[in-house]
Amino acid sequence: MKKVLTLLVVMCLVSFVKPVMACTNFLITPGASVDGSSMISYAADSHVLYGELYHFPAADYPEGAMRQIVDWDSGRYLGSIPEVAHTYNVVGNMNEWQLAIGETTFSGPDTLVNPEGLFMIEDLERIALQRCDNARDAIRLIGELIKEYGYGDGGECITIADTEEVWCMEIMGEGKKKIGGIWAAQRVPDGEVSVSANIPRIKHINRNDPDNFMCSDNIEKVAKKHGLWDGESEFVWFKVFGNDYSNGKNFREREWFILNALAPSLGLSMDDDELPFSVKPEEKVDARKVMELLRSTYEGTELDVTRNIKIVN
Numbered sequence: 001m002k003k004v005l006t007l008l009v010v011m012c013l014v015s016f017v018k019p020v021m022a023c024t025n026f027l028i029t030p031g032a033s034v035d036g037s038s039m040i041s042y043a044a045d046s047h048v049l050y051g052e053l054y055h056f057p058a059a060d061y062p063e064g065a066m067r068q069i070v071d072w073d074s075g076r077y078l079g080s081i082p083e084v085a086h087t088y089n090v091v092g093n094m095n096e097w098q099l100a101i102g103e104t105t106f107s108g109p110d111t112l113v114n115p116e117g118l119f120m121i122e123d124l125e126r127i128a129l130q131r132c133d134n135a136r137d138a139i140r141l142i143g144e145l146i147k148e149y150g151y152g153d154g155g156e157c158i159t160i161a162d163t164e165e166v167w168c169m170e171i172m173g174e175g176k177k178k179i180g181g182i183w184a185a186q187r188v189p190d191g192e193v194s195v196s197a198n199i200p201r202i203k204h205i206n207r208n209d210p211d212n213f214m215c216s217d218n219i220e221k222v223a224k225k226h227g228l229w230d231g232e233s234e235f236v237w238f239k240v241f242g243n244d245y246s247n248g249k250n251f252r253e254r255e256w257f258i259l260n261a262l263a264p265s266l267g268l269s270m271d272d273d274e275l276p277f278s279v280k281p282e283e284k285v286d287a288r289k290v291m292e293l294l295r296s297t298y299e300g301t302e303l304d305v306t307r308n309i310k311i312v313n
Helices: 121-131 135-149 219-225 253-262 287-294
Strands: 005-010 023-028 038-044 066-070 077-082 100-107 155-161 166-172 182-187 193-196 213-215
Touching (some): 023 287, 038 100, 121 135, 121 155, 135 213, 166 193, 182 219, 193 253
Antiparallel strands (some): 023 038, 166 182
């Protein structure tokens, strides 16, 4: 059976819109799905976002053509880069090759943000979809663009999937007035699922395992320069580049709920300091299960808001 990638945009149909801190991306690899499909979700839970589905038709460009980079929110012209000869058809967050991208914001340290960087996350997502036909090439292209032109946004995780592989790529700037950026990407092992919900989730980066990890070559140097790492202790990505949203953990209740629901025998707890990057679900997942988990109100769990209702006469 031919593998198919499904992108579920839940709550709001949004594409390349800066959300509040309430995005949940649920990642399902082909080996973890009922029908052998890749699936990623992109839930942007915000009252200020509305159902806009953007279309960027495939196009051909003459030699020497330039692409204008315009700030998505303000419409301000930021700069230009060389255009490629042909761009792919993109509808929403997926292109004609079934390459799909979702996003969650984790902000990261303020000291790493460089407003002079050319690219915001929305531009990188859109360019990758217009120029790439697989997840690995999309990650490499984004890394190259960041290095050459600079990243001007806060910490972001983009979830990238094709019909064969699913990845998390976490990106930050390199510091004020420093053109460049830092990034790390980890592949979700086939047969497993992962969740990203406004928290950096990558723990260790194994440069000797290119099948499952990719990253920029300046990560430790930048962390040490900005006093985020002492250069001697264990380098843990989510601890070095985390923020107050996580309270020192590498997960929020949304990650815990989904991973625990699919692999209950692991006994994952909200009291843990960290959760595994991914788990093998005890039953394979279909699109209906994805929607069920993402619309859950945590009824029957320790997060159920009705457990502490006080009736006042």
